[in-house]
Amino acid sequence: MKLNTSNNNTGKMIVIHGDHFSSLEGFYEEVSNVLMKDTDWKVGTLDGFDDILYGGFGIFENKEEIEIIWKESQKSKEDLGLKATQEFYKNKIRHGKPFNIELAQQKLNDLLEGKGQTLFGILIEIIESHTNITLTLD
Secondary structure: OOOOOOOOOOOEEEEEEHHHOOOHHHHHHHHHHHHOOOOOOOOOOHHHHHHHOOOOOOOOOOOOOEEEEEEOHHHHHHHOOHHHHHHHHHHHHHHOOOOOHHHHHHHHHHHHOOOOOOHHHHHHHHHHOOOOEEEEEO
16 A cells, blocks of 8 residues: 655545445445546446546546545445445356356456455555555555
């Protein structure tokens, strides 16, 4: 976890409020409201979330230094934990194409064996893959 310990005011500070949502769809709505305000585009997938973090078409520019503070992150960790993640993969398997059923089943199996990532972990990993973003879990 990259934590911002200095008072560097050179970039933008963005706050995600975990108490504003309790599902992945709610998370997408929250980040759309926070990161994409005044645009017609809304986040609706994990890939879409990753895309907006590159910047350039929301509230920050491409490669601009930003800090994301995720308030009530412990609540989000529970809300987007094991149960929600199992349901996420089961829905993909049930839906079928265009989803990769085999991959979804493998991810579900990994999760059931205690070695897979929850949705919360996946979202954290996506954020941390962007070197211009500092994440603080609050």
